[in-house]
Amino acid sequence: MYENVINASYDPIFIADKRGYGIKMNEAYTRVTGITEDQLIGRHLKDVVKDGIISESVSLKVLQEKRRVTIIQHVNGKDLLVTGNPIFDENGDVSYVVTNLRDISALKHLEQELMKTKALADRYLQQIKVYQHREDTIRHEGVIANSPNMLRVIHLAQKIAPFNSTVLLLGESGVGKEVIANLIQKWSPRSDKPFIKVNCAAIPKELIESELFGYEKGAFTGADSRGRPGLFEQAHTGTIFLDEIGEMPLSLQGKLLRVLQEFEVTRIGGRRTIKIDVRVISATNQDLESLVKQGKFREDLYYRLNIIPIHIPPLRERQEDIPLLAHYFLERVNQKYRLHKQFTDDALLAMKSYAWPGNVREMQNLIERLVITTETDHITALHLPFSHSTSLEMKQASKTLKDMVRNLERELILKAISEYKTTRKAAQVLGISQSALVKKMQRLGI
Numbered sequence: 001m002y003e004n005v006i007n008a009s010y011d012p013i014f015i016a017d018k019r020g021y022g023i024k025m026n027e028a029y030t031r032v033t034g035i036t037e038d039q040l041i042g043r044h045l046k047d048v049v050k051d052g053i054i055s056e057s058v059s060l061k062v063l064q065e066k067r068r069v070t071i072i073q074h075v076n077g078k079d080l081l082v083t084g085n086p087i088f089d090e091n092g093d094v095s096y097v098v099t100n101l102r103d104i105s106a107l108k109h110l111e112q113e114l115m116k117t118k119a120l121a122d123r124y125l126q127q128i129k130v131y132q133h134r135e136d137t138i139r140h141e142g143v144i145a146n147s148p149n150m151l152r153v154i155h156l157a158q159k160i161a162p163f164n165s166t167v168l169l170l171g172e173s174g175v176g177k178e179v180i181a182n183l184i185q186k187w188s189p190r191s192d193k194p195f196i197k198v199n200c201a202a203i204p205k206e207l208i209e210s211e212l213f214g215y216e217k218g219a220f221t222g223a224d225s226r227g228r229p230g231l232f233e234q235a236h237t238g239t240i241f242l243d244e245i246g247e248m249p250l251s252l253q254g255k256l257l258r259v260l261q262e263f264e265v266t267r268i269g270g271r272r273t274i275k276i277d278v279r280v281i282s283a284t285n286q287d288l289e290s291l292v293k294q295g296k297f298r299e300d301l302y303y304r305l306n307i308i309p310i311h312i313p314p315l316r317e318r319q320e321d322i323p324l325l326a327h328y329f330l331e332r333v334n335q336k337y338r339l340h341k342q343f344t345d346d347a348l349l350a351m352k353s354y355a356w357p358g359n360v361r362e363m364q365n366l367i368e369r370l371v372i373t374t375e376t377d378h379i380t381a382l383h384l385p386f387s388h389s390t391s392l393e394m395k396q397a398s399k400t401l402k403d404m405v406r407n408l409e410r411e412l413i414l415k416a417i418s419e420y421k422t423t424r425k426a427a428q429v430l431g432i433s434q435s436a437l438v439k440k441m442q443r444l445g446i
């Protein structure tokens with residue numbers, strides 16, 4: 001009867017007697033362990049271990065310790081969770097050990113899988129950290145820069161920020177001169193002090209003097225009867241940003257120079273001098289040297305302003321920044337209008353090869369317009385105003401024949417890729433090998 005019960009059990013069962021001999025096992029035991037009766041029954045378990053049939057005997061442990069024991073046994077490449085249960089006689093001695101076991105190879109496998117998943121998760125976490133770090137290095141207080149040219153600018157800004165020296169930001173319109181001025185101010189010890197921005201081109205010429213230097217009461221008709229401090233006074237202890245300094249009327253340049261040399265201002269109509277402590281950052285998209293040569297800009301003022309010149313390269317000279325900036329502006333406009341527009345690869349390629357005469361500002365405005373006006377969620381190269389025509393601006397912006405040839409090559413390749421989709425087909429059409437095309441694309445930064 002008990003033999004039938006044991007045999008009928010789906011779970012593996014093995015029984016050893018009090019001397020440590022195997023006396024009974026069921027079919028399930030063979031099914032799970034692969035051990036046959038002749039290897040176990042009628043044999044002492046020490047010999048079974050010695051023969052390497054099982055790694056360790058739980059029954060012998062139970063006989064020794066006279067209590068239930070659980071071990072992990074390795075049998076035929078499997079990991080088994082084996083529990084030996086003592087059956088005591090009336091004297092309290094162990095008369096039999098009944099062993100049951102469970103194959104935990106699958107669990108082990110799961111554990112390994114879990115470890116692998118954990119390792120993978122750790123790796124992703126690591127990558128996210130690296131990416132976050134990269135993000136930090138790309139977004140310097142909201143200024144996107146990852147191209148060597150622009151990173152040089154950022155590092156220079158960082159280096160000179162703590163000092164009070166006068167900075168002159170040079171670069172085409174829309175390259176980000178104001179953005180860099182903001183960074184310098186933010187990174188300077190004057191960051192929580194006044195930051196006065198003056199666009200010299202936006203103030204009518206006849207008002208610039210009173211705006212900058214202020215006036216005493218009754219200085220001129222129409223003036224505030226109490227008098228007014230100028231922007232230099234308002235910037236006291238902080239920073240003044242003189243944008244479009246090339247537009248400063250020649251007649252005022254001498255006064256400005258005196259202020260920058262003496263660090264004191266005299267209001268219009270006033271006699272007393274007022275001490276000011278300001279850091280001056282100026283910017284221009286004009287060629288000040290040639291203005292000096294033309295007699296439109298005082299040479300001494302130019303040297304006074306040009307103590308630390310920072311050249312901000314045009315966008316076409318920092319191609320690595322183009323996709324980053326494009327995504328940055330896209331993300332911002334998407335958020336603003338709760339949209340989910342995306343750029344296709346060919347749109348980004350076309351943007352990379354365009355000359356951007358209006359620089360970052362042009363890109364920012366174009367992206368806002370595209371997000372609003374495109375019907376679909378995907379903004380493709382065909383939506384870009386410059387991808388159809390041979391970009392005239394690009395050619396004009398190119399200075400040397402080498403540049404022009406490079407740009408033309410880039411444009412033709414982009415057109416072929418956008419039209420024929422694969423490099424194989426595009427190479428065929430362009431009459432070069434696919435590998436030559438790929439090499440060219442790499443060289444051209446496509």
Ligand SMILES: Nc1ncnc2c1ncn2[C@@H]1O[C@H](COP(=O)(O)OP(=O)(O)OP(=O)(O)O)[C@@H](O)[C@H]1O
Binds near residue numbers: 171172174243361
């Ligand atoms: N690196 C950048 N990252 C993010 N936004 C930028 C970056 N450069 C410029 N911008 C954005 O582009 C626009 C133009 O930049 P900015 O006004 O600083 O240019 P500018 O050189 O001072 O132009 P202008 O010569 O016409 O005064 C701004 O809206 C600015 O926020």
